[in-house]
Amino acid sequence: MPPVRHSFSQYYAAPSVTRQGGTAAGSALTGAGTNTAHALAAERRVLLVGGAGAGKTTLLQWLAYTAATAEFSRDGESEGPWRGVVPFFVPLREFADRGLPQPEDFVRVTAPALAGEKPARWVSELLRSGRAMVLVDGVDEVLQPRREAVLLPALRHLEIKSNDVVHDLEGLVACRALRSVWITGFSSALTDLSALSRMHLTDLRLHAGTLDAIKALASVEGTYLPRLSVRHRKLVDGLDVLPEGLRVGELVVDMGADQRDLRGITRLADVHTVAAAGIPSVAEVDELAALPALRALVLTAATPARDLVRLRRLGGLRIELSGLAPADERAAREALPEADLVLHLDRAASITER
Structure with a gap:
């Protein structure tokens, strides 16, 4: 049949x-x-x-x-x-x-x-x-020893999204190649990031709907984070939500210009690069100027060009601007004659450097 x-x-x-x-x-x-x-x-x-x-x-x-x-x-x-x-x-x-x-x-x-x-x-x-x-x-x-020996070492990037189960990152310590961890969504369960002290991350992103993950940064006291990107509605009130003494190299405040306030950044004395949207206010520039290690400022939506004059206090700092129209190039250079200026004009279609 x-x-x-x-x-x-x-x-x-x-x-x-x-x-x-x-x-x-x-x-x-x-x-x-x-x-x-x-x-x-x-x-x-x-x-x-x-x-x-x-x-x-x-x-x-x-x-x-x-x-x-x-x-x-x-x-x-x-x-x-x-x-x-x-x-x-x-x-x-x-x-x-x-x-x-x-x-x-x-x-x-x-x-x-x-x-x-x-x-x-x-x-x-x-x-x-x-x-x-x-x-x-x-x-x-896959048997557990085999899983750790074969799968974990190959992991380079991990996104933990809307987590309500995982409380810490201990299980990632065996991931020797892991360099990037993104914690996004309403990740309310994660309250302990101390395992970061035994990892080799180069990029940590905390774009969480709750403050729990950001508050958990207090558990990594003394650990240097090469790059930290934060997003939370509380950042409109300043950076005081970040633990004082947090060691960060590059800080990215991933919020709109009207949704963030850079005041309070002086608590992060190791910061060498700050990235944010919009042109900082006079009060924000005062705090940026007080950072001993600051070498670069990266600004998106850096308009209007006339407000760039507020950044003169930063002297010869490297300042990277995007969002300016080509017609604003001259105004930007006149506003910041001492800065090591990098302009991304017309949505990065043309790039000029000084």
Whole structure:
């Protein structure tokens, strides 16, 4: 009796998903269920979490099937959410006792019969162009020692988004290559950043909806942070929300000019570079001038040009300005004759240096 073929799409119903958003009171589900494929297609990286038997593997296989069998319209365009995307299903359980596959091995892992027909560096080109869908299955099935030995050392960037579970960063100390950590959304659970003293970060971003993560900076007293980017509505009242004595090299205040106040920055004596939006007020310039290590000031939306005269007190400091129209170049140079001025004119279309 010949085998009977059944369509995956006919007998598998992908679960609908709901979007989760943060509120001041916590996290809440918002909106009705939406198509899984369309919901996931909007994200570059997705972590799928579920207990044993929850259907994680089947969902990944369905995603691979959906992308691989996407129907095309008459004009050659895909009618699904993934246009011209090539899926690669990588089950980690097959690599529990050996090294993880390199990108050019993905075809052999996903479809061994086609491995010999793959053009040279085809997978790498797909990855670079954003046309590859890499579906990694079974992270929880890799033995813990193997997971730490193989997966953690390769991690270079991590974003902790809308976290209400993780209280500290101790689990990241083993990530020797980790250089960038972004904490965003309503991450109210994270209250201990002391593990940063045993890590080698070059970029820490705290763009949290609550003050908890920013207050947690008090736990890294004495640890030098090469670059710290902060965003919170309380910054409109000044930088007093940051712990006094915090050691920071470059401070980025990622708020609109009318939503931030640089006063209080003198508590960060190690700062050598400050980046912010808008032209600082006279009071803010007074505090910037008092910073002993300040070498550079980077300003976006640095308008109007006539207000740049307030920065004269900073003398020969390197000042980088963006957001000025080409017609404002002369006014900017006349306002700051002593500054080591870098101008990004017309939205960085032209760059001139003095």
